[in-house]
Amino acid sequence: MxxxxxxxxxxxxxxxxxxxxxxxxLLLGQRRLWVNGAPATDINQLVGPFDRIELDGxxxxxxxxxxxxxxxxxxxxxxxxxxxxRTVLDLLRESLAVDQQPLSAVELQQLHxxxxxxxxxxxxxxxxxxxxxxxxxxAPESKVSKVYLVTxxxxxxQDYVAAFAAGMYFPFEDITTQPARLEILxxxxxxxxxxxxxxxxxxxxxxxxxxxxxxxxxxxIGDWQLDGLPEGQxxxxxx
Ligand code: URA
Numbered sequence: 452m453x454x455x456x457x458x459x460x461x462x463x464x465x466x467x468x469x470x471x472x473x474x475x476x477l478l479l480g481q482r483r484l485w486v487n488g489a490p491a492t493d494i495n496q497l498v499g500p501f502d503r504i505e506l507d508g509x510x511x512x513x514x515x516x517x518x519x520x521x522x523x524x525x526x527x528x529x530x531x532x533x534x535x536x537r538t539v540l541d542l543l544r545e546s547l548a549v550d551q552q553p554l555s556a557v558e559l560q561q562l563h564x565x566x567x568x569x570x571x572x573x574x575x576x577x578x579x580x581x582x583x584x585x586x587x588x589x590a591p592e593s594k595v596s597k598v599y600l601v602t603x604x605x606x607x608x609q610d611y612v613a614a615f616a617a618g619m620y621f622p623f624e625d626i627t628t629q630p631a632r633l634e635i636l637x638x639x640x641x642x643x644x645x646x647x648x649x650x651x652x653x654x655x656x657x658x659x660x661x662x663x664x665x666x667x668x669x670x671x672i673g674d675w676q677l678d679g680l681p682e683g684q685x686x687x688x689x690x
Pocket of ligand 1: 567569570572650651652653654655
């Protein structure tokens with residue numbers, strides 16, 4: 452079974468070459484199958500998306516992991532394609548990284564978004580081709596914090612702090628939100644730290660107080676911050 456993009460070597464070969472699973476033992480015996488620069492020895496070996504795999508000197512797979520931080524402007528949708536609106540992928544396609552290192556068309560095609568932002572929300576968005584990394588960041592049990600600056604139409608009070616910390620029941624999903632931290636910065640501005648990412652979570656939580664969100668800006672996801680990245684620009688990061 453494939454777990455997080457990992458496959459047994461014999462299954463990978465059957466799916467990606469003219470050889471069947473039964474042939475793989477023979478290929479190993481004849482040292483024709485190489486993984487990460489060394490002859491493979493075990494058909495049960497698990498290979499992942501970033502292992503370099505060669506058969507008879509031909510590359511079957513050679514993918515490099517990509518990790519990006521983007522400062523998303525308002526008005527751009529967190530999607531890889533959209534018939535009507537400009538997407539974050541369009542933005543990456545049209546702009547160079549802050550270090551001027553471009554992404555190739557092939558690299559762009561591989562990317563997916565780690566935790567979306569609504570169209571009008573701004574701030575830190577992570578993108579990758581490493582689904583294990585994105586799954587571990589987004590898994591509720593990982594409790595990775597996401598920090599938002601929120602500007603509200605109406606003044607906030609201390610009641611909000613307790614309500615966010617207690618969690619709110621969302622009948623549509625039948626869940627209670629994880630304890631969230633709300634810090635009051637001024638009458639109309641707060642910092643909210645979530646450890647999960649439910650659909651429109653922040654807007655819905657302030658909706659309980661009938662207090663519309665005017666501006667929502669994400670400043671951090673786990674250890675990653677915007678760190679002065681200008682709006683509309685992106686950089687490669689180390690996971
Ligand atoms: N919560 C929202 O409501 N919107 C976002 O973009 C992110 C979190």
